[in-house]
Amino acid sequence: MDNLNELKAIWQTAKTDGLPTTAEIVEMAKKFRYQKLRNKVLSIVVGVGAIVLMFAFYLNKPDLAISTIGGIICTVLACSILIYTNARSMKRFIDMHDLSNKQFIEFLEQTRHNQLYYYKYTQVFGLLFSSIGLLLFLYEFVQKNTAMSAAFYTIAVLWTLFMCFYMRPRNFKKQSAKMERMLASLKKINDQLQ
Structure with a gap:
């Protein structure tokens, strides 16, 4: 009987500060799944929409310059990469039902990878295909005016560099930090349960 009282005292003195409740964990998992699925569906819709618009506006124009056709092909390749990767990874999030703590942690680690x-x-x-596509696509329209060409290509190159070296790493760090916080709290809970 004395051992039971000691165990009860240890159980009641365990520090649970900073640990989410089970309802918060379930809500976190549902919110994570919903946000990822929403973003993937939105990316697929944008990619398909861009491909449809490219073909709808430029498929019936046989007098396009080779640079414009190359730009269209590069842009379609970039959109196809976006569609393929998001469609492929959507299956993991759709199948994410009733996972145990350990399985959910493994799922998050695979997602981080x-x-x-x-x-x-x-x-x-x-990004490479879309940037090359943009630069090639609009070459035909700006080549006639040197000042317009210089302004356009300066803006396009600065935009590409900004996206590549500032926005892309910044967004990745934010997403990575969010994933690390979620994983750390779930691992802490999982360690408490074992």
Whole structure:
């Protein structure tokens, strides 16, 4: 009986400050799943919409310059990369039902690994194709005026550099920090349960 009282005293003195409740954990998982699915669906819709608009406006114009056609092809490739990667990863989030704590932590670690791969490789190729596509696509329209060409290409290159070297790392750090906080709190809870 004395051991039971000691165990009860230890149980009641355990520090649970900073640990979310089970309802908060379930809500966090649902919110995470919903946000990721929403973002993936939105990315797919934007990619398909861009491809449809490209073909709708420029498919019936046989007198396009080779640079414009190259720009369209590069832009369609960038949109296709976006559509493919988001459609492929959507299955993981759709199948994310009734996971145990350990399975959810493994799921988040795999998601973090996928985000790193996307940041290092997939996003780079998508940004490369879309930037080249933009520069090639509008060449035909701005080539006649030297000042307009210089202004356009200066703005386009500055925008690409801004997106590549400022926005992309900044967004990745924010997403990564958010994922790390979520993983740390869930690991802390999981360690308490074991």
